[in-house]
Amino acid sequence: MRLVTAMPTRVDHPLDLVDESLRHLPYATGSADRIMFWDVSTSSNKPHCLIVGPTGGGKTSVIRTLLTEAARRGIPFVGVDPKMIELDGLEGYPGCGAIIYDALRAAMFVRALHTEMMARNAYIHQMKIEGSQLPLMIAVLDEFFILSGKWQRLAKTGDDETKALLKELDPLGAWADLAVLARSAGIRLLLGVQRPDASLFGGAPVTRVTTSAPVFRSATSRRTAR
Ligand SMILES: Nc1ncnc2c1ncn2[C@@H]1O[C@H](COP(=O)(O)OP(=O)(O)O)[C@@H](O)[C@H]1O
């Protein structure tokens, strides 16, 4: 399989970063009223990030915050948005490789990400270098369960060609590998889900952000929502 474009490795961002850590991506938490960080550095003990919350709780808002902060730090990203209205505003943003909406294309992407990870690991092994010497990248999947539901339906009801392709791509199998192996290859995973599921990261420790039900919504955000 050939990718339409290569995985991004750098970002040309117009804003300079002043006095901020390069590998700590900040996000605000309403409840604690303080800035928290997702540590994406090699030494991080929670290198991937899981954002859990109900619809309207603010998952996508946190994702957008983290991605724009990543771009400012020179870390590119590729996103999957099965709802088609969540991450589309990030298309063309500095450091954004692509936003993928279609479930079959998303399956191709997850398989391609797996291939990238294997290639990176082979490179690290052959060149005898540290994983930290490779450029970091973030792969984001918003609404993971909507996506995996679409894959399951396509596998049952798709035409023969689609079924065969999905079987070959095996996106859930690729994801399971990524969850445990992507860390050392410089790939960070950012997932938005409605309900927690311990198996999403194979039990590996992740930075976990919980967004609450939209009861604390301000008058300003109600106005924008209308
Ligand atoms: N911390 C927050 N305070 C006030 N409004 C917020 C906050 N986070 C998100 N919102 C608003 O709430 C709405 C839903 O947020 P969104 O991120 O789309 O939720 P989700 O992705 O969980 O469905 C949006 O209009 C967004 O601007």
Ligand SMILES: [Mg+2]
């Ligand atoms: Mg959302």
